[in-house]
Amino acid sequence: MKITIIAGARPNFMKIAPIIHAIQNAKDLGNNMDYRLVHTGQHYDDKMSGTFFEELNIPHPDANLECGGGSQAEQTASILVAFEKDLISYPADLVLVVGDVTSTMACAIVAKKLNTKVAHVEAGIRSFDLTMPEEINRMVTDSITDYFFTTSENANQNLAKEGAKTEDVFFVGNVMIDTLLSNMSKFKKPALFEEFGLKAKEYIVLTMHRPANVDEVGKLKEMMTEILSNVENMPVIFPIHPRTAKIIEELQLKASNLIIVDPLGYLEFNYLVQHSKAVVTDSGGITEETTIMGVPCLTLRDNTERPETITIGTNELVGTDHRNIKPALQKLFKGDWKKGSIPDLWDGHAAERIVDVIKNFYKA
Structure with missing residues (x-):
């Protein structure tokens, strides 16, 4: 199976890194999986994007759509046009988007209009604040997503209220924490x-x-x-x-x-x-x-x-x-700050669980 993975902005890179590593591991074990990494170019400053590929051991993208700059509308339009051309040229079985940036929403829309399945990592999180561009991105993306990968029970509940089918929602943990734990040393x-x-x-x-x-x-x-x-x-x-x-x-x-x-x-x-x-x-x-x-x-x-x-x-x-x-x-x-604890499944293995789910949907 062929997976197209979307990265557009700084937070995306931290989230795709462990997924890429998990796919590579699955492929090495004989699974029929491969991926194409598309960088939309939403963040184009080297400090905000380029260094992440080196630090997080991610291969350089197969394509950079160079859609940085402009207003929200201009950037969305630019990504829509550029990614449509890319996905037509390189068809995929699944387009995997992460987080809540403009690239997440725009690439999900393109995929669905080209009848390609969409998986959303970090699905279901909500601020319920429509003044935030990210909230609109989340809502639009989840409204057309096929497979929802969630970080918390709160996200599961939000998706249930919005009508997502239980069998399409997978509580896997937090891929950003996968990256954090694997890089602490x-x-x-x-x-x-x-x-x-x-x-x-x-x-x-x-x-x-x-x-x-x-x-x-x-x-x-x-x-x-x-x-x-x-x-x-x-x-x-x-x-x-x-x-x-x-x-x-x-x-x-x-x-x-x-x-x-x-x-x-x-x-x-x-x-x-x-x-x-x-x-x-x-x-x-x-x-x-x-x-x-x-x-x-x-x-x-x-x-x-x-x-x-x-x-x-x-x-x-x-x-x-x-x-x-x-x-x-x-x-x-005063020293009165709470100590806190670790949310469930924030254990460094979220990406492995995501790839296991995808393997079950696309068995060779």
């Missing part, structure tokens, strides 16, 4: 650790990129000010997203403990997270990684599509009101 200390004299558990990692937080200069400045003034003068390391870099320049922040750095590779970034006192973020995926590493996580969002990181893990929703930041940080520095 390879984490690399970034040069900035020595450059700025960082000490383990004596700095904060900050990431922000969501429009709700970074598009309004005044609001972003309020949030940054609250963070920087309530961390007991600890260094705040901010690997800055390209989207945020343009805006942060306008803030003219004067804080001696703010350290802005370029985006880091996967292995260096997770070393930084693993040894931090806490992470302040508006990312979804990072909340999963901090849960596994036992690192306190403060999420600057009003909702999350990963509630298990809160009910089970080390994450807490702080919200997007800057006034909520101080009490959350006070709780952290």
Whole structure:
């Protein structure tokens, strides 16, 4: 059987890596499986995409559709056109999409219109916030998916409410955690650790990129000010997203403990997270990684599509009101943060379970 795997943006690469390795292992054992890797080019900065192929031991893509840049609509249209041509030229038995980026939705649409089965890894997660482009991507993708691979019981329940057939939903665990666990021994200390004299558990990692937080200069400045003034003068390391870099320049922040750095590779970034006192973020995926590493996580969002990181893990929703930041940080520095535990099946074997399911559907 032939599988086309889609990767478009930074989070996708972490999710496809263990799936590719599991397919390769199955093929080595004599299973009739092969894959074609298509990179849509949605993220085209080398720090945001290229280095991941090397660090995570993923073969370079069979095709790069080079669909980076433009508005949401322009990018969606570009991917639709380019992937349709690719899939017609290289037919597949199954198109496998991961996560919730524009590429996920666009490639699922193309596959279904060409009568090709679609499998969605990380299906069923919901924030129930339609102001988030990712939520629309999730809903559209799942509405046309054939096989749903889920990370949690919450996702299973969401899909059941939306009418997905029980026999098409497979609770397999979290492929991003597969990647994290398999690479922990390879984490690399970034040069900035020595450059700025960082000490383990004596700095904060900050990431922000969501429009709700970074598009309004005044609001972003309020949030940054609250963070920087309530961390007991600890260094705040901010690997800055390209989207945020343009805006942060306008803030003219004067804080001696703010350290802005370029985006880091996967292995260096997770070393930084693993040894931090806490992470302040508006990312979804990072909340999963901090849960596994036992690192306190403060999420600057009003909702999350990963509630298990809160009910089970080390994450807490702080919200997007800057006034909520101080009490959350006070709780952290008092030592009152919860310890958290590991969600079910976040054990490093999700990709193996996914490939086992696919083998059963496409027996030679």
